Amino acid sequence: MAVYVYSIVGTTHLQRLDGLDGVGNPPSTLRTVHTEKLSAVVSDAPEELRPKRRDLAAHQAVQERLMADGTVLPLQFGFTTTDDDAVRAVLEDRTDEFTERLQALEGCAEYHLKAAQDEDALLRQILQESDEARRLNDEIRSGSSSPELPLALGELVSQEVQAREDQLAARVLDALRGFAREERSSQVTGNDFLSASFLVERDNEKSFLGAKRDLAKELGEDFDLRLIGPLPAYSFV
Structure with missing residues (x-):
């Protein structure tokens, strides 16, 4: 199943996702994909993804919760990829780039x-x-x-x-x-x-x-x- 990606954080980020729902109807369950230095917050992607109010709110709620605990690279609404392995591969290939950007956004x-x-x-x-x-x-x-x-x-x-x-x-x-x-x-x-x-x-x-x-x-x-x-x-x- 396709994967919806919300944001990228450092592995030391708290990543408190309890009580939050992902996009879709019924709502999807949030999870994380990890590498040594980075984590991506993801969920299963619904078959039909449109910028409806509920889904936009779910996407934003994830960003706001993560922001409260540290620096976040928020992805725009609607970003999907094939599976967790594809997410992990991108995190590994672009570790230096994402880490530098997290440092640039720290405290902002x-x-x-x-x-x-x-x-x-x-x-x-x-x-x-x-x-x-x-x-x-x-x-x-x-x-x-x-x-x-x-x-x-x-x-x-x-x-x-x-x-x-x-x-x-x-x-x-x-x-x-x-x-x-x-x-x-x-x-x-x-x-x-x-x-x-x-x-x-x-x-x-x-x-x-x-x-x-x-x-x-x-x-x-x-x-x-x-x-x-x-x-x-x-x-x-």
Whole structure:
């Protein structure tokens, strides 16, 4: 039967799995696969595995329980392989890599930040600060019949939005990266101009959270900074 893999820890990790269920319906039983230096938490994989709420919660519960007792390499939801021997072979082949990564994540948690600016406020700012955008907008509002004006204004605004959002993203990262051991940026969606994960040492969490609060106050009410964490360090495995 295929094996579902949750996470990798050192063999000295407590690995307290009592009271936890694995993915699947009915829930699978959790177990560990060991090598000399590493252990993987696994279960039998259900025949049909989909990101349902119960299974996502079961996956996350394993990570959180393990995090409470030490450093974890959390795998993303849905990772499966053929059997326990295949898991053991990977642990043996990549012992040095996984051990180094566990050391890099020791004493840390992930925080994920998404940032957006109110679209209307950004457009107002562009019209106030860009002479060319203001001129084009005034001509259009005055009733000019030139069909090229709206297109020119749209292209100009699009360029301004991208440039300003790039500057804002850099500003946010600069304000927070000094409080994190590592950072990873990811693809933005919707109106966000930033999506980034920070690997933060537990002893530095208060400073990191304080810096985020200070930044939110500095940017003002037109900005939405959404911070989630502490999380398993999925982005840094």
